[in-house]
Amino acid sequence: MKKKWLHAAWCTSLLAAITMPTLWAANLYNLPHGVTPVSHAIYGLSMMAFWIMCGIAVVVFGAITWSIIFHRRSRHPKPADFHENTVLEIVWTVIPFLILIAMAIPAARVLIRAENVHHSELTVEVTGYQWLWRYTYPRWKINIYSRLADSSLRIAPLHSGRSPYSTPHYLHAVTHPLVLPVGEKVRLLITSKDVIHSWWVPDLGVQMDANPGLVNSIWVKILKPGTYRGQCNQICGWGHAYMPIVVVAKPKAQFLSWVKHWRKRHPQALSPATTPDP
């Protein structure tokens, strides 16, 4: 009797030891809910998949645990001899299949929506370089070169002797951010001038490769003003960790006045075709 009680206590504490930190981390470190319709949809999809997987885990790991406890030789010395059961095989083929279909349908819906770049109101060209991003607004002939901010650059080298904690947003700060209007569907045309890079901002639910010589398009519609950070996500050389992305979303009026200011400060407006490489 006492042994059984001990057993139960041991199992419960083991379970707690595994689940508690998991839930703590899952709560603290999860996908961002984000600020675009796509990031919201992806978050929902991801959480749905996560909980379905948790459900399957309970069944599968439960069966294994049960077997380990109750079918060990000390408790169950005479093994059964059953094998081959076509009905069972069909059952555990069909049920997972149905679960997968239940996940595939919403996933396909989100995918089709995420890749529909039609009817955008503004186009921005995003070009990756080793190791910075260039943002071009063809409508206003604006060119922004966005590099790792000096505050991070001073800290980053080997034996710099400076602490990454001494600056806000170490490795996630840039010289000039990409500025976008809130509430507008913005089409991003993404390409590269050298190797493959990838433009990834989790809060926007966007990750798209920048392929040299090819143009990929993706869209964002930011619902909330704010600053959103990401970084290049395709290994692209020495400076791969040092090409962050910062997007500042401003309400329409403020965005337009930013455009005006930028053009005033950078009068040498250039057409995108003749934009110089940095």
Next chain:
Amino acid sequence: MSESIALSHDAHPAGRGLTRWIKTTNHKDIGTLYLLFSLIMFFIGGAMAMVIRAELFEPGLQFVNPGFYNQLVTMHGLIMVFGAVMPAFVGLANWMIPLMIGAPDMALPRLNNWSFWILPFAFTLLLLTLFLPGGGPEGGWTLYVPYSLELGYSFPFLIFAIHLMGISSVLGGINIIVTILNMRAPGMTLMKMPLFVWAWLITAYLLVAVMPVLAGGVTMQLFDHFFGTHFFSVAGGGSPLLWENVFWFFGHPEVYIMILPAFGIISEIVPTFSRKPLFGRTSMIYALASIAFLSFIVWGHHMFTSGMPVSADLFFMFSTMLIAVPTGVKIFNWIATMWKGALTFEVPMLFAIAFIVLFTIGGFSGVMLALAPADFQYHNSYFVVAHLHYVLVTGAVFAIMAAVYYWLPKWTGHRYSEFWGKVHFWVSVISVNVLYFPMHFLGLAGMPRRVPDYAVQFTDLNMISSIGAFVFGSAQLIFVAIIFATIYGGKKAEARAWEGAHGLEWTVPSPAPYHTFSSPPEVMG
């Protein structure tokens, strides 16, 4: 076949000392060579992982420059895939397939010798690049162009090394197919073959099918680099995406090359320690074949963010999700095999159960990654690193360790120390989760893979992960100590080292004599 039988009448190794190992055509010797080679590579690749984890212990650069870090990441991947996991499985195939099907040796013993001895040269070439001006290859084991074409002196070494590995694998694969199809003892029909042999038969076909694709791909890179072709440059009419397609058409079956033999091993071990036959042999074989077939039509799920059309994304998403069905069948069958058995938990069984649980976790993250829109967030993040290490380390590597403990008595004639084996198991299984589980959360929170430095909000989980890595790495020294202690001593093992074990390999004495089944055995049942 006649030649190998003639050889088998000679009861002694062909030479003494080093020449024995260089000239050997004996499947057991070659199996041992493969396994030892793999062990060495496991430690070289592992040492690189330790440096990586040390660098990632906290933000800022402490030990290595970003360029060398990229080289470490690349080498770690190439060495673990081609140098550690694949040769370990080929070594197990060499040792066990002839013993399991009642054959005197592999069908093509000299080819067998050659396919092994290519490997040390291939990896010497690869590792030499670290000492060249400019260092080793640095674009990741995926060798994406044009980054890969920017490499200096290391580039031709890398390509040539990959060619050698490919030749070795294809020859090994052919040998395994020919052996299984032609050298089975009378009465050993295909459907009576042990699951490990079945898994390897299918794996060998995958090897022969896709290694040449990789060889073709890297040859195209070589031509682009040196001979002015433009397979991968848009300016010349090519495309960098062509490489991604070629690589992953090889790369996805490659993933299954590293896991199907593991499935075979688990299907041997679970019935033995459950004292109960495998639940659904036939469906297990069909599941293996379905996974192998599907592996050829899912490669695009590695490219969801590359800008494929939405129709391609949909196709690859659906086909990828489908793989979960046969994989589920395998897991359910293992559990059904354990159900109402008389389980005991010797070290091979412990590793097998850990495999089932942890590989399933890798499967869960795999299904999540298959959802194309969700992959827009997970892609190339630490979530992927967690996923691939769950299926490769707690999957493939744990299965290899289970196999080593399971067959070590047969190979050496000695029993390993159950106590130290259990120490190795428990330290490994706990530390490996401390190492890889936090990576899921790092990825979800936005940490990219293949970076030497990171934003400070990722520090806590990276520290936990690194501590797990150091413990897991050190624990493998116990593994080596156990292996060598068992080779040189220990309790005598019986022919049937495990009371619940069936199969022809347990009918020969332990250690298995240098030549076995010179006349074919009687196959029952």
